[in-house]
Amino acid sequence: MAQDLFLYETLCEQLAVRIRRGGFAPGERLPSVRALSKAFGVSINTTVQSLRKLELDGYIEVRERSGAYVRECLPANESTGVVSHFPLLPVEVSLSEDILRYMEPHTLEQTLHLGIALPDASLMPVDRLMRLWRDSSRRQPQVLWDYSHPNGLPRLTKQLSQRSIGYPSAIQEQDILVTNGCMEAMELALRAVSRPGDVVAVESPTYYGTLLALGVLNRRVLEVSTHHRDGICLYTLEQAFRRGQVKACIVSCNGQNPLGYVMSAERKQRLVELAVRYQVPLIENDIWGDTAYAGDALPAKAFDQQGMVIYCTSFSKTLMPGLRLGWVAGGRFHDRLRELKQISSITTAAAPQLVMARFLESGAYAQHLLRLRGQLQQQALDALALVRQSFPPGTWVQPPEGGCVLWVRLPERRDSRDLFQQALNDGIHIFPGSVFSVGPRHFDFLRVNVGSPLTPLVREKLLRLGELATALR
Structure with a gap:
């Protein structure tokens, strides 16, 4: 009402x-x-x-x-399910079976993988990384054999800290904890600032892995409507903070998955100010931050002078997922994060840390990012044009500002879960939009990975996907 x-x-x-x-x-x-x-x-x-x-x-x-x-094609009179009306009741998460079912086809051969969000290996300096790995094994076998420092190899944490020198509030070396990918960082952060049964605010739509983690950890979710250009609705979020509804908030400000936006610096600063004012820890997933097409995009953490932002990221999307190398800067929650790390995985393997430290020291990572951003942006624009050409009239899709996915809305309430199976039968793996929310929202969206160059095969399959979407009723 x-x-x-x-x-x-x-x-x-x-x-x-x-x-x-x-x-x-x-x-x-x-x-x-x-x-x-x-x-x-x-x-x-x-x-x-x-x-x-x-x-x-x-x-x-x-x-x-x-x-x-x-718009020429209006939504049906009933609620479209795209935006969450506030206030919302916190809800339980039970998406694990759906998510696993939609992920499994990624391992199938002879299938075009448009489901999992990942840049193609051809865009990465794999050979150079492997040479560094072999050279490190030969020169420093004792370092690779032994446990690393609980926080991570000092050689790596120094490089990670130096990347924030230009931030209004730089990340200190002693504030960094190296993790096994971004998901471990996120899990540690959630366990550090919330307990089972607590409510955590998230974007809607948000990355399904975030929802999966919240479900496994028995946290409840409060979804906040999120705009494809501006990010999470700060007005609605403040109401939740003011009413004491949530214990923490998870956001992604740069190249958000699945929307692809980069939040303005002003809105990031306002977001941090809200977290400080209401003393609500902000868990920032910045795994796509380095892919922002316009150049280096500051994270919300850059404006965090009070230590309320727990910054989580990794090199899985920008370099090599097989490294399983991420890190977290916990601010005032660092000590608790370190305790939790020690009783879970103790420390992170030294080999990928040493390889990454050397890669950063050489300046090769910065050079790689310049090329990667340009390649991903061009691929996104090429795929976007093809989607607009081949999908049914009324399809909604906007160019992302980072990352490598398109968030596509089908017209006339077509269900992307039906499209998933039909596409899979044709050797095309996509991700339905329904798993990017805990409710029935976004069922008429799909997420398409555009991390690969638009080869003749990719072009052919995207055109076929458009045909299937057009025939869907």
Whole structure:
């Protein structure tokens, strides 16, 4: 009911009703933000939030430097399930079986892997890394044989710390804990700041691995609507913080999976300010941060002067997933993270740490990232054009700003779970959007990996995927 919604949602519903009743015709341009603000007696910020929600709900299309236009194909009258109306009741997570079922085809040969988000190995300096591995084994066998320092090899943590020198609030070497990939960092962070039964706020949609971890650890989830350009709704998040509904919040500010946005520095700073004001730990998953197409994108951690942000990342997406090398900067929670690390995996293997330290010292990683960003951006644009060409009219997809996935919405409430099976029968692996939320949301979305160059085979399969989506009813 309207009285249960916040002001911007009430305005959004009023505009949606007017559009559905023909007050604004398909293709018609809406009045300007200033005009709408004056007409409804609300602030500019409230109006902007309402338009963002209308866009997420599928009613309008916002065109840069032009305005907001009513979409030709409107969503059904019932809730589209794209945006979570707040306040929401925290819910249990039970997605493990679905997620595992959708992941399994990644191991099938003779299948085009558009499901798992991962840049192609051809984009990575694999040979150089293997040479470093062999050379390290020969020159420093004792280092590779022994336990490493509980925090990680000092040679590596020094390099990781130096990468943050330009941050407003740099990450100190002693604040770093090397982990077995980003997921271990996330798990340690969750265990450090929450207990079974606690509520954790997440983006909607969010990475399914985050939901899987929350389910395994018996945490409940509060989903917060997230915009494909601006990121998590800070207004809604603040209401949850203010009411004491959550013990922690998990966000991804750069190249978010699956939306692909890069949050502005101003919004990152505001996000950290909210965490500090309400004393809610912020767990930042920045695994795609180094792939931001426009260059180095600061994480929210860069603005963290009070130690409320637990920064988690790894080199799995930018270099080599087989290294299983990640790290966490825990701020005021560092000591607890280290305790949890010691009773789980004790320490992280020395070999990948030494290889990565040498790779960073040489400057090769920085050079590699420059090439990788350009390649991923071009691949995303090429695949985007093909999706727009081959998928059914009314399909919604926007260019990402980082990472290597497209978040595609099918028109007329087509169910991507049906498309998953049909595509798999044709040798194409995709990920349905339903597993990026704990509720029934996003069933008409799919995530497509564009980490591989657009070879003739990839082009052929994407065109076929569009045909299957068009025939889907």
